[in-house]
Amino acid sequence: MMNDYEDLKETVEPEVFALWEEVDVEIYAFTELGIKVSINDEYAGLVYNTQIYNDYQEGQKLKGYIKFVREDGKIDVSFQPNQVKNVHITAEKIMKHLEEVGGESKFNDKSSPEDIKNEFQVSKKIFKQAIGHLYKYGKIKITENGIEFVE
Numbered sequence: 527m528m529n530d531y532e533d534l535k536e537t538v539e540p541e542v543f544a545l546w547e548e549v550d551v552e553i554y555a556f557t558e559l560g561i562k563v564s565i566n567d568e569y570a571g572l573v574y575n576t577q578i579y580n581d582y583q584e585g586q587k588l589k590g591y592i593k594f595v596r597e598d599g600k601i602d603v604s605f606q607p608n609q610v611k612n613v614h615i616t617a618e619k620i621m622k623h624l625e626e627v628g629g630e631s632k633f634n635d636k637s638s639p640e641d642i643k644n645e646f647q648v649s650k651k652i653f654k655q656a657i658g659h660l661y662k663y664g665k666i667k668i669t670e671n672g673i674e675f676v677e
Contacts, residue, residue, distance in 0.1 A: 537599025
């Protein structure tokens with residue numbers, strides 16, 4: 527990416543990006559509101575603190591998603607894909623986690639938001655939707671002690 531952040535456009539016309547469009551981002555600053563990112567080497571965007579579920583560094587390059595183009599043309603970005611896609615990705619993470627821990631995990635809908643964020647890099651809401659999805663399709667069972675593979 528270009529690393530000349532002063533030249534980034536601060537605003538965009540609404541039709542330039544589609545909602546939840548995947549974009550290339552590079553982190554260039556941390557603020558009280560969140561993380562400022564360069565979008566496709568052309569635009570500036572912001573990922574709000576409430577949407578951050580991992581540790582990031584300045585200069586880090588990753589995929590982002592256009593969450594919203596505000597009325598003033600500023601761009602809200604997410605490091606997580608839209609909710610439906612994120613639930614499926616999280617369900618896959620949970621299944622992988624279960625494989626790694628022998629089929630039984632201490633995580634369930636009673637787990638703390640912090641523990642869920644640390645292990646799966648998602649909000650508790652997304653985690654609960656993902657285990658609900660896995661339960662509905664008979665992949666796991668939810669117990670008082672956590673979740674388990676269904677045999």
